[in-house]
Amino acid sequence: xxxxxxxxRAARVIVLDEADRVLLLRIDDHGRVFWATPGGxxxxxxxxxxxxxxxxxxxxxxxxxxxxxxxARRTKDHQVGTTQRRQVETYYLTRVNAASADxxxxxxxxxxxARRWWHSADIAVSAEPVYPLGxxxxxxTYLRKGAPTSPMQx
Numbered sequence: 001x002x003x004x005x006x007x008x009r010a011a012r013v014i015v016l017d018e019a020d021r022v023l024l025l026r027i028d029d030h031g032r033v034f035w036a037t038p039g040g041x042x043x044x045x046x047x048x049x050x051x052x053x054x055x056x057x058x059x060x061x062x063x064x065x066x067x068x069x070x071x072a073r074r075t076k077d078h079q080v081g082t083t084q085r086r087q088v089e090t091y092y093l094t095r096v097n098a099a100s101a102d103x104x105x106x107x108x109x110x111x112x113x114a115r116r117w118w119h120s121a122d123i124a125v126s127a128e129p130v131y132p133l134g135x136x137x138x139x140x141t142y143l144r145k146g147a148p149t150s151p152m153q154x
Contacts, residue, residue, distance in 0.1 A: 005077050005086040011052035012039030012091050012132075014071070014139060015060070017098035021117040022139055024130065025059065028111045030082065034129035035116075037091070048090045056094065059112065060101045068093040069147045074132050074154040090151065091132070093142060 014037050015023040024035040038059045042051040049067055057063050072091040077084065098117060118126075120143075124136035132138075132154045141148075 005084045008085040008087045009042045009048070010040055010087055010089045011042060011048040011055065012037045012089050013052050013056050013065075013067070014091060014093040014135070014142075015056070015101060016093060016095050016139070017101075017117060018095075019098070019117075020139075020143060021098070021119055022123060022135070023060075023096075023098075023101055024116055024118055024123075025112045026114040026116070028113050029079070032079070033113075034131055035118075035126070036131045037135070039089070049092070052090075052092045060115075062096060062101060065094040065096065068142075070151040071142060071147060072132070072138055072154045073151045089132070091138070091154075093147070 017023070023038070025038055026033065026035055039052060039055045042048065043054075046054070048070070052067055053065060056065055069092075070090050071093055074089045074091070075086065076089075077086050079085070101115070120136040120139045123130050123139075134154050138152070138154070
Protein backbone atom coordinates (compact mmCIF):
# COMPACT_ATOMS: atom_id res chain seq x y z
CA UNK A 1 0.00 0.00 0.00
CA UNK A 2 1.36 3.38 -1.02
CA UNK A 3 0.69 6.38 1.17
CA UNK A 4 0.34 9.91 -0.11
CA UNK A 5 3.17 12.14 1.11
CA UNK A 6 2.34 14.97 3.48
CA UNK A 7 1.12 18.09 1.64
CA UNK A 8 3.32 21.18 1.70
CA ARG A 9 1.92 24.32 0.00
CA ALA A 10 4.51 26.81 -1.17
CA ALA A 11 4.78 30.14 -2.96
CA ARG A 12 7.77 30.98 -5.13
CA VAL A 13 8.76 34.21 -6.88
CA ILE A 14 10.53 34.66 -10.19
CA VAL A 15 12.58 37.81 -9.56
CA LEU A 16 13.45 39.68 -12.77
CA ASP A 17 15.79 42.65 -12.99
CA GLU A 18 15.87 45.54 -15.45
CA ALA A 19 17.83 43.39 -17.97
CA ASP A 20 15.24 40.54 -17.81
CA ARG A 21 17.65 38.35 -15.84
CA VAL A 22 16.30 35.87 -13.27
CA LEU A 23 17.65 35.80 -9.72
CA LEU A 24 18.28 32.22 -8.62
CA LEU A 25 19.46 30.97 -5.26
CA ARG A 26 21.90 28.08 -4.89
CA ILE A 27 20.46 25.76 -2.25
CA ASP A 28 22.16 22.90 -0.40
CA ASP A 29 19.40 20.66 0.94
CA HIS A 30 21.24 17.97 2.89
CA GLY A 31 23.81 17.45 0.13
CA ARG A 32 21.37 17.89 -2.77
CA VAL A 33 22.55 21.11 -4.45
CA PHE A 34 20.41 23.01 -6.96
CA TRP A 35 19.37 26.49 -8.11
CA ALA A 36 15.82 27.72 -7.45
CA THR A 37 13.67 30.82 -7.25
CA PRO A 38 13.13 32.45 -3.84
CA GLY A 39 10.17 31.13 -1.90
CA GLY A 40 8.97 28.54 0.54
CA UNK A 41 6.15 27.02 2.52
CA UNK A 42 3.01 28.85 3.53
CA UNK A 43 2.57 29.42 7.23
CA UNK A 44 -0.69 28.46 8.97
CA UNK A 45 -3.52 30.66 7.65
CA UNK A 46 -1.25 32.54 5.23
CA UNK A 47 -2.29 33.27 1.63
CA UNK A 48 -0.01 32.37 -1.26
CA UNK A 49 0.59 36.06 -2.05
CA UNK A 50 1.46 36.87 1.57
CA UNK A 51 3.85 33.90 1.69
CA UNK A 52 5.52 34.98 -1.56
CA UNK A 53 6.10 38.50 -0.20
CA UNK A 54 7.30 37.18 3.18
CA UNK A 55 9.73 34.73 1.61
CA UNK A 56 11.26 37.40 -0.66
CA UNK A 57 11.62 39.71 2.34
CA UNK A 58 13.22 36.96 4.43
CA UNK A 59 15.55 35.63 1.74
CA UNK A 60 16.44 38.84 -0.10
CA UNK A 61 15.61 41.68 2.29
CA UNK A 62 13.10 43.14 -0.21
CA UNK A 63 9.89 44.50 1.29
CA UNK A 64 6.74 45.67 -0.47
CA UNK A 65 7.25 43.93 -3.80
CA UNK A 66 4.51 43.96 -6.42
CA UNK A 67 3.49 40.51 -7.63
CA UNK A 68 2.13 39.39 -10.97
CA UNK A 69 -0.97 37.20 -11.05
CA UNK A 70 -0.05 33.52 -10.57
CA UNK A 71 2.00 32.43 -13.60
CA ALA A 72 2.29 28.71 -12.93
CA ARG A 73 1.62 25.86 -10.55
CA ARG A 74 3.67 22.75 -9.95
CA THR A 75 3.02 19.62 -7.92
CA LYS A 76 6.03 17.47 -7.12
CA ASP A 77 6.72 14.67 -4.66
CA HIS A 78 10.21 15.08 -3.24
CA GLN A 79 12.35 15.17 -0.15
CA VAL A 80 12.09 18.30 1.97
CA GLY A 81 14.87 17.93 4.48
CA THR A 82 14.53 14.31 5.54
CA THR A 83 10.78 13.93 4.93
CA GLN A 84 8.96 12.91 1.74
CA ARG A 85 6.44 15.63 0.83
CA ARG A 86 3.99 16.47 -1.94
CA GLN A 87 4.80 20.09 -2.63
CA VAL A 88 2.22 22.24 -4.42
CA GLU A 89 3.87 25.47 -5.55
CA THR A 90 2.42 28.63 -7.03
CA TYR A 91 4.79 30.87 -9.00
CA TYR A 92 4.57 34.67 -9.13
CA LEU A 93 6.84 37.23 -10.74
CA THR A 94 8.22 40.53 -9.52
CA ARG A 95 10.57 43.08 -11.04
CA VAL A 96 13.33 44.67 -9.00
CA ASN A 97 16.49 46.69 -9.44
CA ALA A 98 19.36 44.15 -9.43
CA ALA A 99 21.36 46.19 -6.92
CA SER A 100 18.51 46.06 -4.37
CA ALA A 101 18.36 42.24 -4.15
CA ASP A 102 21.00 41.13 -1.67
CA UNK A 103 20.79 37.93 0.36
CA UNK A 104 23.15 39.54 2.88
CA UNK A 105 20.16 41.64 4.00
CA UNK A 106 17.90 38.60 4.30
CA UNK A 107 16.92 37.45 7.77
CA UNK A 108 16.27 33.78 6.96
CA UNK A 109 18.69 32.53 4.38
CA UNK A 110 18.18 28.85 5.32
CA UNK A 111 20.41 26.72 3.09
CA UNK A 112 21.18 29.45 0.54
CA UNK A 113 24.83 29.24 -0.50
CA ALA A 114 24.88 31.82 -3.29
CA ARG A 115 22.77 33.97 -5.55
CA ARG A 116 23.24 34.71 -9.21
CA TRP A 117 21.45 36.60 -11.97
CA TRP A 118 20.82 34.34 -14.98
CA HIS A 119 19.71 35.04 -18.54
CA SER A 120 16.92 32.62 -19.44
CA ALA A 121 19.07 31.13 -22.23
CA ASP A 122 21.68 30.17 -19.60
CA ILE A 123 19.01 28.55 -17.43
CA ALA A 124 17.89 26.40 -20.36
CA VAL A 125 21.39 24.96 -20.94
CA SER A 126 22.65 24.80 -17.35
CA ALA A 127 24.56 21.66 -16.38
CA GLU A 128 23.48 22.31 -12.79
CA PRO A 129 19.91 21.47 -11.69
CA VAL A 130 17.56 24.48 -11.90
CA TYR A 131 14.02 24.31 -10.52
CA PRO A 132 11.35 24.43 -11.61
CA LEU A 133 11.99 22.56 -14.81
CA GLY A 134 10.70 24.74 -17.63
CA UNK A 135 11.62 28.00 -15.87
CA UNK A 136 13.41 29.44 -18.92
CA UNK A 137 10.36 28.83 -21.14
CA UNK A 138 8.04 30.29 -18.51
CA UNK A 139 10.11 33.48 -18.32
CA UNK A 140 10.34 33.81 -22.11
CA THR A 141 6.58 33.32 -22.48
CA TYR A 142 5.96 35.98 -19.82
CA LEU A 143 8.31 38.43 -21.56
CA ARG A 144 6.56 37.89 -24.91
CA LYS A 145 2.93 37.67 -23.79
CA GLY A 146 2.64 38.88 -20.21
CA ALA A 147 0.88 36.99 -17.44
CA PRO A 148 -1.45 34.16 -18.53
CA THR A 149 -5.17 34.36 -17.80
CA SER A 150 -4.81 31.23 -15.67
CA PRO A 151 -1.65 29.65 -14.25
CA MET A 152 0.06 27.13 -16.49
CA GLN A 153 1.00 23.71 -15.12
CA UNK A 154 4.68 22.90 -14.83
